[in-house]
Amino acid sequence: DGGITQSPKYLFRKEGQNVTLSCEQNLNHDAMYWYRQDPGQGLRLIYYSQIVNDFQKGDIAEGYSVSREKKESFPLTVTSAQKNPTAFYLCASSLWSANEKLFFGSGTQLSVL
């Protein structure tokens, strides 16, 4: 089945620890995105990537890092510099054109111990 897979579904971070969230897609999509969602809020864009080995900051990139070494993978690292990491993280992908729809994964809930 084609789709976008996020893992793990739940993740816990200790103080000062970096954690990495996985996002894989087999839709052959060019573009991939990471969003953060806080309770009762909309989605805020962290990073996005249009092609392999290239990515751009979104609206709230501080404290996060990404890589795009393969077309199908776009992992997000939440670094210790992110002081309030508890949130629901969503990965999405799309073909890269002006009016292509996004396909979302099922999300990762990150909590701080």
Added chain:
Amino acid sequence: DAKTTQPTSMDCAEGRAANLPCNHSTISGNEYVYWYRQIHSQGPQYIIHGLKNNETNEMASLIITEDRKSSTLILPHATLRDTAVYYCIVRATGANSKLTFGKGITLSVRP
């Protein structure tokens, strides 16, 4: 990106049409209107999008006013499974266009 304004919440009876409004008064000529919905603790799901003309698919209809300053998403026969947060978004065209999600409108479908 142009911004959108949606009511915070609304409800409708099961089996009736749900009409979800959205204002986007600053929309520019090359911006599309998108609708997504998010069921609790899941990723958003694409519903429909349009530029000028009204659009219909198997999930919903999108009615865009002639001046493009507002639109309405119509779920013709709402079911309990349509209870979700619905996001109205406008997206600029161009190489760096991206979707920006606001808080959306919470639709509650009652039995």
